[in-house]
Structures are given as C-alpha cells and as structure tokens.
Amino acid sequence: MQNFVFHNSTKIIFGKDQEQVVGQESVAYGKKLLLHYGGGSIKSSGLYDRVVSSLKEQGVEIFELGGVKPNPRVSLVRDGVALCKENDIDFILAVGGGSVIDSAKAIAAGCKYDGDVWDFYTGKAAVTDSLPLGVVLTIPAAGSESSAGTVITNEEGSYKRATGHISLRPRFAILNPVLSYTLPSYQTACGVTDMISHILERYFTNEKNVELTDRLSEATLRTIINNAHTVLEDPTNYDARAEIMWAGTIAHNDLLDTGRIGDWGSHDVEHEISGIYDIAHGAGLAIVFPAWMKYVYKHDINRFVQFANRVWDVEIDLNNLEKTALEGIKRTEQFFSSIGMPIRLEEVNINEEHFDEMAKKGTERGPLGNFVKLQEKDVRQIFNLAK
Structure with missing residues (x-):
C-alpha cells in the first residue's frame, strides 16, 4: 500500500428538501454570489426559484451565468471569470451536474489568476488558489461535487483537458435524490x-x-x-x-x-x-x-x-x-x-x-x-x- 494523505473538506448535505438550506450555507462565504447553471431545466422544475428564494432570505446579492453545455466550454468559463472579477464576487454556487460544477471550478480558479484560465489545462500554469464554491447537485454522475478536479473543452482545436487542486473541492454539496427524478x-x-x-x-x-x-x-x-x-x-x-x-x-x-x-x-x-x-x-x-x-x-x-x-x-x-x-x-x-x-x-x-x-x-x-x-x-x- 502506498503512503497517502486523505483530506476531503466538502460538507455533504444529503436528503429530501435539503436545497432549502442553500442560503444559510452560502452566506457564510460572502454576500455576492455567482449562480452558475446549465439550461432551463432548473427553472421548469422549480429548483431555481427555491434556490433564489433561499439566497435572498439571507440577503445574498445574486449574479447569474447560465448556458453551461455538456462537455463545458472554456469560452463560457472566460465569461464567468470576467463577470466575477468585474463584480468582486465572493462565492460561486453551481446548480446542476458535473458539467456545471466543472465550469464553476474553472471560473473559481480563473478568478485568482491574471492569465488565461486555459493555461491551467495545458500545464502552462498550476492552480494554487480559487474562489470558494458550493453545489446543488441535480445529476449524479461525475462526482465533481466533492472532487478536486475539473474538465473543460476548448472549442479551438477540440481539446478536452483536466486540471485540479485541493482548493477546488466545493465547500458544501447538497444532494437531494428527488432532484434526479426527472432525468x-x-x-x-x-x-x-x-x-x-x-x-x-x-x-x-x-x-x-x-x-x-x-x-x-x-x-x-x-x-x-x-x-x-x-x-x-x-x-x-x-x-x-x-x-x-x-x-x-x-x-x-x-x-x-x-x-x-x-x-x-x-x-x-x-x-x-x-x-x-x-x-x-x-x-x-x-x-x-x-x-x-x-x-x-x-x-x-x-x-x-x-x-x-x-x-x-x-x-x-x-x-x-x-x-x-x-x-x-x-x-x-x-x-x-x-x-x-x-x-x-x-x-x-x-x-x-x-x-x-x-x-x-x-x-x-x-x-x-x-x-x-x-x-x-x-x-x-x-x-x-x-x-
């Protein structure tokens, strides 16, 4: 057996209706939050409204960036980095599956870097710090809700690459199995x-x-x-x-x-x-x-x-x-x-x-x-x- 250090800092909040606590969990990390998600499913299901209501109850100012696609794109990540830097965002909340979470992690890392976020995925630079982020999981699959890794696709050249750092582990992950019923x-x-x-x-x-x-x-x-x-x-x-x-x-x-x-x-x-x-x-x-x-x-x-x-x-x-x-x-x-x-x-x-x-x-x-x-x-x- 190899020597190892095991440290997983993600707080898992598991069970029915647990998304209702997302506001009180998020506000611990600041008052300005980027809400990151994919398409319209979180809105049609009512999850978006519940999350926003919980955040607003805690006085959180919400900035939004939707549109994450499967195999998340670096172009949207760059938009997210710019949005966070322009508005001095404190915390990122990913509501979705692995693609949304990976995109949020990439934004979180890019916010602490002066160069292009894609540098992390080519090995030109290494992640050393990131904005804190949390997760409301809707698709059980990638395990990104408590991992330290992220995978992003660059449309230029069709490259799909990974990077990681301990700071990219979400601070909390809300796992309500009911949210996966409609998949x-x-x-x-x-x-x-x-x-x-x-x-x-x-x-x-x-x-x-x-x-x-x-x-x-x-x-x-x-x-x-x-x-x-x-x-x-x-x-x-x-x-x-x-x-x-x-x-x-x-x-x-x-x-x-x-x-x-x-x-x-x-x-x-x-x-x-x-x-x-x-x-x-x-x-x-x-x-x-x-x-x-x-x-x-x-x-x-x-x-x-x-x-x-x-x-x-x-x-x-x-x-x-x-x-x-x-x-x-x-x-x-x-x-x-x-x-x-x-x-x-x-x-x-x-x-x-x-x-x-x-x-x-x-x-x-x-x-x-x-x-x-x-x-x-x-x-x-x-x-x-x-x-």
Missing part, C-alpha cells in the same frame, strides 16, 4: 456509466496490497449495478435514487484512491472522442472501457479474474484464468448495453476518420494511464477494438 433515462444511464468508470480507473492498479480499497470499490460497483435498472424502470424510487447518488459521490471523492495509484487512461482516451464529437462522457466511457480492458487484461490477469469473480459472480476457472477474465469483461460490456449505452463507436456514428488524430493528440504530452502506459500506437489499437 431522462439516457442521462441517468450515462451517469451510472460515469461513476462505474471512476471506480474502475482506481480499481485497475499495479499496487498489490490494497484489500480494503479493493473491497470498498467492489461494494460500490455492486451497489450501482444492483440499483441501475431500478432507477431506469422506476425513476421516482427514492431509495434506489439515493443509493445511486451517494455511490456517485463515493466513486470520486478520493476515498477509493487511498493507498493505490489508479490508471485514468480510459478517461483520457474518451476525452479525445468527446472533444471532437461532443458525445456524452458516459456514453464514450461505455465504448472505451471494455476496449481498454480487452487490450490490457493480460498485464495482470489475476486482477481481472478477481474483478470478474467479486463484481460479476463469475466462477473462477483455475484451469483457464483467461476465460474467467474475459467473461468479466463481457459482462461489463453487456451491462452497459442493458442500460442503453452504446458499446461500439459505430453506434454513435463515429468512424476511423479521426483515429490517428485522436491518438496523436491524446499522447502529445506523454503516454496515457498507469496500469499500462499507453503510447500513440496503443491508443490507436484501443480505437480499433472499440469501433
């Missing part, structure tokens, strides 16, 4: 896939003695899998929604990282796809992850056997470990398909046109992943397995 089935399934992928990125490690976090990861995976079909078939099942929402947070709050070094190659590969084609991140991961598994499983076949057995209840064939490992990969792929996710690039109308470009861009700053280091030729082969 379209496809968006729910994308969220399920995203959180599963966050766990798998950590699970496939070269660190050998990490039994506790292995079993925590396996339990979280099984919880998500066990509740996924329920929320798709019965969207207002509170208990299942609650399990999914909390699991999504646990999947990416760094608890499952402790003592181990995760991979993250599949996320980087998927970023190249959604950077160009703008597909949902979860859908891209459902395509990429099984392809990555097929490409790397021989690197540590025992870990893939353990995954197949503990997560999918595949009986271990001691005479043919490869058969067991491959069955686990097959069941992963079948599960994604069963919840309506694509598992091949052709299902989302992506052909080989940009394979070489994506492989080159993805590795231009060095190989991807840690479980197996992926060079340009390896990424190209993963695209081939995914087509």
Whole structure:
C-alpha cells in the first residue's frame, strides 16, 4: 500500500428538501454570489426559484451565468471569470451536474489568476488558489461535487483537458435524490456509466496490497449495478435514487484512491472522442472501457479474474484464468448495453476518420494511464477494438 494523505473538506448535505438550506450555507462565504447553471431545466422544475428564494432570505446579492453545455466550454468559463472579477464576487454556487460544477471550478480558479484560465489545462500554469464554491447537485454522475478536479473543452482545436487542486473541492454539496427524478433515462444511464468508470480507473492498479480499497470499490460497483435498472424502470424510487447518488459521490471523492495509484487512461482516451464529437462522457466511457480492458487484461490477469469473480459472480476457472477474465469483461460490456449505452463507436456514428488524430493528440504530452502506459500506437489499437 502506498503512503497517502486523505483530506476531503466538502460538507455533504444529503436528503429530501435539503436545497432549502442553500442560503444559510452560502452566506457564510460572502454576500455576492455567482449562480452558475446549465439550461432551463432548473427553472421548469422549480429548483431555481427555491434556490433564489433561499439566497435572498439571507440577503445574498445574486449574479447569474447560465448556458453551461455538456462537455463545458472554456469560452463560457472566460465569461464567468470576467463577470466575477468585474463584480468582486465572493462565492460561486453551481446548480446542476458535473458539467456545471466543472465550469464553476474553472471560473473559481480563473478568478485568482491574471492569465488565461486555459493555461491551467495545458500545464502552462498550476492552480494554487480559487474562489470558494458550493453545489446543488441535480445529476449524479461525475462526482465533481466533492472532487478536486475539473474538465473543460476548448472549442479551438477540440481539446478536452483536466486540471485540479485541493482548493477546488466545493465547500458544501447538497444532494437531494428527488432532484434526479426527472432525468431522462439516457442521462441517468450515462451517469451510472460515469461513476462505474471512476471506480474502475482506481480499481485497475499495479499496487498489490490494497484489500480494503479493493473491497470498498467492489461494494460500490455492486451497489450501482444492483440499483441501475431500478432507477431506469422506476425513476421516482427514492431509495434506489439515493443509493445511486451517494455511490456517485463515493466513486470520486478520493476515498477509493487511498493507498493505490489508479490508471485514468480510459478517461483520457474518451476525452479525445468527446472533444471532437461532443458525445456524452458516459456514453464514450461505455465504448472505451471494455476496449481498454480487452487490450490490457493480460498485464495482470489475476486482477481481472478477481474483478470478474467479486463484481460479476463469475466462477473462477483455475484451469483457464483467461476465460474467467474475459467473461468479466463481457459482462461489463453487456451491462452497459442493458442500460442503453452504446458499446461500439459505430453506434454513435463515429468512424476511423479521426483515429490517428485522436491518438496523436491524446499522447502529445506523454503516454496515457498507469496500469499500462499507453503510447500513440496503443491508443490507436484501443480505437480499433472499440469501433
């Protein structure tokens, strides 16, 4: 087990009607607030009115910036940075899912920097401080509500890149499972896939003695899998929604990282796809992850056997470990398909046109992943397995 320091400062406020306390939580950080959100769904659902009412009860002055898109754009982030600097904003409140939260984090970092915020995502500069921010979560998926990371897309060149810093962890996150009742089935399934992928990125490690976090990861995976079909078939099942929402947070709050070094190659590969084609991140991961598994499983076949057995209840064939490992990969792929996710690039109308470009861009700053280091030729082969 690796040495580690675990410190997650995000206050989780979980349960029904908890968005009603957003005003008293936010005012602790100042009186001038940027309310950041996506489209019109928070208004049509009534959530916007409840949030604004709670903020105004505390005497908070509200500035607004909506329009966040899936795969959030750096152009809107730049607008947000300018708005915050011009109005001396104290605090940012993100109301939405991972895209809104990631955009808010980028704005928060940019407010403490004199250069262009995109510098953080190219490695030209490092985040050292940010404005405080809070979250009202509406889409369980990305886990960004208590993580230290953010992913942004630059329309110029279709680059999708990540950065992070401990100051980007939200000060609080309000998680009301009821707010996810009206999510379209496809968006729910994308969220399920995203959180599963966050766990798998950590699970496939070269660190050998990490039994506790292995079993925590396996339990979280099984919880998500066990509740996924329920929320798709019965969207207002509170208990299942609650399990999914909390699991999504646990999947990416760094608890499952402790003592181990995760991979993250599949996320980087998927970023190249959604950077160009703008597909949902979860859908891209459902395509990429099984392809990555097929490409790397021989690197540590025992870990893939353990995954197949503990997560999918595949009986271990001691005479043919490869058969067991491959069955686990097959069941992963079948599960994604069963919840309506694509598992091949052709299902989302992506052909080989940009394979070489994506492989080159993805590795231009060095190989991807840690479980197996992926060079340009390896990424190209993963695209081939995914087509």
